[in-house]
Structures are given as C-alpha cells and as structure tokens.
Amino acid sequence: MIQLEGIRKSFGKQQVLGGINLTVQKGEVVVILGPSGSGKTTLLRCINYLERPDQGVIQIGNQKLEGKHPGRSEIHRLRQRTAMVFQQYNLFKHKTALENVMEGLTIVRGVPRDTAAEIGIEMLEKVGLGDRLHYYPSQLSGGQQQRVGIARALALNPEVILFDEPTSALDPELVGEVLEVIRRIAEEGITMIIVTHEMGFARDVASRVVFMDGGAIIEQGTPDDIFQRPREERTRQFLRRITPEANYSI
Amino acid sequence: MSRRFDIHYVLDFIPKLLAYLNITLLIVGSSIALGLLIGLLVALPRLYNVPGLQRLSRIYVSFFRGTPILIQLFLVYYGLPEILGWLHIDVSRIAVLYFVILTYALNSGAFISEMIRAAVEAVDKGQVEAAQSIGMSGYQTFRRIILPQALGISVPLFGNLVIGNLKDTSLAFTLGVMEMTGRSQTLGTATQHFIETYIALSLIYFVISVLLERAFVWLERYLNQYAGKEQTSRQQRMAKRWQARLIPISDRGGKQG
Numbered sequence: 001m002i003q004l005e006g007i008r009k010s011f012g013k014q015q016v017l018g019g020i021n022l023t024v025q026k027g028e029v030v031v032i033l034g035p036s037g038s039g040k041t042t043l044l045r046c047i048n049y050l051e052r053p054d055q056g057v058i059q060i061g062n063q064k065l066e067g068k069h070p071g072r073s074e075i076h077r078l079r080q081r082t083a084m085v086f087q088q089y090n091l092f093k094h095k096t097a098l099e100n101v102m103e104g105l106t107i108v109r110g111v112p113r114d115t116a117a118e119i120g121i122e123m124l125e126k127v128g129l130g131d132r133l134h135y136y137p138s139q140l141s142g143g144q145q146q147r148v149g150i151a152r153a154l155a156l157n158p159e160v161i162l163f164d165e166p167t168s169a170l171d172p173e174l175v176g177e178v179l180e181v182i183r184r185i186a187e188e189g190i191t192m193i194i195v196t197h198e199m200g201f202a203r204d205v206a207s208r209v210v211f212m213d214g215g216a217i218i219e220q221g222t223p224d225d226i227f228q229r230p231r232e233e234r235t236r237q238f239l240r241r242i243t244p245e246a247n248y249s250i
Numbered sequence: 251m252s253r254r255f256d257i258h259y260v261l262d263f264i265p266k267l268l269a270y271l272n273i274t275l276l277i278v279g280s281s282i283a284l285g286l287l288i289g290l291l292v293a294l295p296r297l298y299n300v301p302g303l304q305r306l307s308r309i310y311v312s313f314f315r316g317t318p319i320l321i322q323l324f325l326v327y328y329g330l331p332e333i334l335g336w337l338h339i340d341v342s343r344i345a346v347l348y349f350v351i352l353t354y355a356l357n358s359g360a361f362i363s364e365m366i367r368a369a370v371e372a373v374d375k376g377q378v379e380a381a382q383s384i385g386m387s388g389y390q391t392f393r394r395i396i397l398p399q400a401l402g403i404s405v406p407l408f409g410n411l412v413i414g415n416l417k418d419t420s421l422a423f424t425l426g427v428m429e430m431t432g433r434s435q436t437l438g439t440a441t442q443h444f445i446e447t448y449i450a451l452s453l454i455y456f457v458i459s460v461l462l463e464r465a466f467v468w469l470e471r472y473l474n475q476y477a478g479k480e481q482t483s484r485q486q487r488m489a490k491r492w493q494a495r496l497i498p499i500s501d502r503g504g505k506q507g
C-alpha cells in the first residue's frame with residue numbers, strides 16, 4: 001500500500017504541489033490526469049524522492065519517509081521499492097537491452113549474473129522483445145526502447161511502478177504497442193501509478209482516475225465517475241478540451 | 251651561411267634524432283598522465299559546485315589556457331625555485347626535464363579538466379535519474395553510467411590534446427632539454443645543414459602524430475560501439491556467450507509463452 005499525506009513542493013516562490021493526499025491499494029492502477037503544469041510529474045518524482053518534497057509523509061509498504069531530509073540510506077531503500085518508466089525512456093545508451101534490465105538486479109540487488117540474465121530474458125520476452133536482447137538502444141525504435149524501459153522496471157519486482165507519460169514521446173503508430181504491454185502487466189496485479197494523456201487507455205486500464213489541477217487533487221473516482229459523471233467544473237472543462245466529442249459521449 | 255641542400259643528410263639525421271624520441275615521449279607520457287590526475291582534481295569542484303574551490307579551479311584553467319606555453323615554461327622554470335626559495339626549499343639540483351614535465355602537466359591539466367567537465371555534462375541527465383530511480387548510489391552511477399559514456403565522448407578531444415602536447419614539447423629545447431628538437435639544433439649547428447634537420451624533424455613528428463590520430467580514431471570507435479547502427483562485433487560475441495550459457499532458459503521462456 002502507498003500512502004501520501006500532505007505532500008507539498010515549491011520551486012522557488014512557485015508552489016507546485018499544495019498538500020497532496022493519496023492512498024493507493026496493492027494491485028490498484030491509478031491514472032493521474034490533469035492539464036500541463038498541474039504538478040503530475042512532480043508528484044510522481046516525489047514518490048521516489050527524485051524530487052524532495054518540502055513537507056509531507058510518504059509511506060510505501062512498511063517504510064515511512066517524512067519531508068525534506070530523510071537520510072541517503074532511507075531514500076535508497078525507498079527507491080528499491082519503486083521503479084519508474086520515463087517519458088524519454090532514459091535507457092543506458094551504452095548497454096544492450098538485456099544489460100539495461102540486468103543492471104539494477106546485479107548492481108543494486110546483488111543478484112548473481114546468471115540469475116539476473118534469466119530474469120532479464122523473461123522480462124524482455126514479456127514485453128515482446130525476446131529477439132532483441134543484445135541490441136543497443138540506438139538500434140531500437142522508440143516503442144521498443146520504451147518496452148525495454150518497462151522491462152527494466154518490472155525486473156526489480158517493485159511494490160509500485162511509476163509511469164510518467166510513457167507514450168508521449170512516441171510516434172503515433174508506436175503508441176499502441178506500448179499501451180498494450182502496460183495493459184497486460186496491469187492485469188497481473190502490479191500496482192501502478194500512470195500519468196497519461198491517452199484517455200481511451202486511461203478509461204480501459206484504470207481502477208481509479210485522479211484529476212489534478214494547480215497542484216491539488218480536484219476529484220477522483222472510477223473511470224466511469226470521472227469520464228461520464230465528472231462533478232467538478234474544472235474536470236469537465238479539461239475533458240472537453242482533451243477528448244474528441246464522439247469519444248466523450250460513449 | 252648554410253651549405254647546399256643534400257637529401258642524404260635528412261636520411262642521416264632521422265636515426266640520430268630518433269635516438270632522442272624517448273625523451274620526447276617521456277615528456278608527453280608523464281605530463282599527460284599527471285595532467286589527467288590534475289584535470290580530474292580540478293574538474294571535480296566544478297562538477298559538484300564546491301563554492302571556494304570552484305572559483306580557484308576556474309582561475310587555474312583560464313590562466314593556463316590563456317597564456318602561451320613558452321611563457322609558462324619560463325615561469326615554472328625560473329619562478330618556481332624563487333617561490334620555493336622563500337620557503338627554504340632548494341630545487342636547484344632538480345633537472346630541467348622535471349620542470350618541463352611539470353609545466354606540460356599543469357598546462358594539459360587545465361585542458362583535460364575542461365574536457366572532463368564537458369564530457370560528463372554531455373551524458374544525458376535522464377540516464378542519471380534512471381540509475382537513481384533503480385536505487386544505484388552516486389558512485390555506482392558515476393562509475394557504471396556516466397564514466398563509460400564520458401570516456402567515449404572525450405576521446406577525440408583527448409586525442410587532439412595529446413597530439414598538441416607532442417608538438418608543444420618541441421619548445422622544451424628553449425630551456426636546454428635534449429629532446430628531439432634540441433638535438434636537431436645541435437645537429438644543424440655541427441653540420442650547417444639546418445633545412446635537412448628540420449625536414450627530418452617534421453617527418454618524425456608527422457608520422458607520430460598520424461599514428462596517434464589513427465590510434466585515437468580506433469579507440470573512439472571501440473568505446474562508442476553502442477552508438478552505431480549495425481550489430482557490432484562485441485554484440486555478436488555477447489549474443490553467442492549468452493546463447494551458449496542460457497539455452498535451457500530460452501526453452502523455459504518458450505514453455506511459458
């Protein structure tokens with residue numbers, strides 16, 4: 001279980017997160033929607049302390065971190081419970097697909113190389129890249145690179161995987177293959193928090209949708225609640241802007 | 251004045267000059283090695299934004315980049331003993347060669363620190379975050395993610411630097427060091443065939459520079475294999491190795507799929 005309490009974050013004078021409370025149950029797939037600049041990325045990055053929140057409590061499983069100054073080893077332990085899939089993939093460019101997936105296992109977890117390779121191959125097969133094990137990122141398409149990114153996250157068997165707009169850097173024709181992979185692993189019961197602008201996908205995959213604006217959670221509920229019966233005016237406005245009419249009225 | 255041009259002198263001088271190649275290479279090799287150490291130390295405060303030291307390293311770099319190496323040679327050779335003299339350290343027995351090596355080390359250290367900084371900053375920050383997000387420590391991230399890529403990025407710069415350093419060592423003769431250029435002066439004086447010594451000398455520098463250039467191009471390709479578009483030999487080797495070791499596993503993968 002993941003619990004965020006009163007997460008606040010400012011950059012200089014600009015407040016980006018104004019006290020976020022969010023609980024995510026094991027196995028839930030939470031999709032975060034919201035306009036650009038609403039703080040979605042910042043929130044995800046606070047969860048694994050890539051960004052230090054100014055205030056608030058983050059609890060993952062039985063580990064609790066508070067505010068700005070947890071020690072290095074605490075942050076290190078927290079990061080072992082989480083994994084992140086980045087918009088720009090952020091693969092290690094000098095390592096092959098398999099090495100990318102093995103890196104965290106061998107270096108951070110101390111898993112022996114053979115075992116790590118087994119796990120790596122299994123994960124790459126799971127994302128449909130069993131035939132690309134020894135390719136470097138430069139030799140893979142964007143969609144394939146992102147699937148390696150997903151395999152790298154999966155391999156660590158984290159308590160939650162954080163996705164930050166995993167398909168928005170992709171050519172339109174490659175979006176489908178990546179969403180399909182995420183959808184499949186969602187069905188395996190892995191806890192996920194996903195920031196995306198893909199509304200159809202959000203509706204499909206989410207067990208809960210959270211709408212953020214101006215650094216606050218405006219409303220949350222099931223996909224049906226949010227997409228069919230949004231209560232807040234700001235949510236309605238956002239959905240009108242982002243969803244084509246036909247899609248919206250289904 | 252000097253005698254008529256005679257090609258035989260060129261051929262005669264080449265081996266005589268080559269006898270002093272080891273001194274030239276000693277200056278290049280040891281000053282670059284020392285320069286790497288200095289460069290790393292000087293780059294660190296700027297990479298990690300250490301307040302006071304950062305400023306100091308910036309002054310050091312701009313001084314050694316902004317003044318002629320000939321002047322630096324004189325400053326170190328004549329100035330350093332003066333300063334150390336105030337501290338009652340007597341360096342008058344230390345051979346000129348060491349002052350020369352020190353100067354070239356300080357000089358290349360300045361350029362190397364800039365090179366290191368540029369190369370490290372060229373590695374994309376996203377990869378650093380990815381490494382952190384999977385729980386790698388700062389040191390692990392530097393050692394396994396930044397360093398290998400920064401090395402590949404810096405090779406062409408480093409190659410230019412070493413070749414430049416090689417050519418600059420020809421100035422050491424102004425302090426009376428007997429390296430190749432110094433030797434060419436004495437040969438010229440003894441035979442009055444100056445042009446021939448300069449031709450022999452430039453042939454030698456040229457060949458060494460070309461060889462170094464080749465070596466660095468090769469090294470660059472080797473270190474940057476991952477950036478290529480084709481399957482590389484390293485990759486094929488790796489694929490074979492994994493196949494040999496992991497056949498039962500891919501079978502298992504087949505079962506599950």
Ligand SMILES: Nc1ncnc2c1ncn2[C@@H]1O[C@H](COP(=O)(O)OP(=O)(O)OP(=O)(O)O)[C@@H](O)[C@H]1O
Nearest residue numbers: 011012016034035036037038039040041042043165
């Ligand atoms: N490192 C930073 N320094 C200063 N300001 C920042 C930084 N990161 C984010 N911000 C600001 O914080 C606000 C929220 O940014 P954030 O990236 O979290 O938004 P977002 O909801 O992810 O937007 P998008 O949909 O465009 O990705 C923005 O106004 C942004 O300019």
Ligand SMILES: [Mg+2]
Nearest residue numbers: 040041042165
């Ligand atoms: Mg964002």
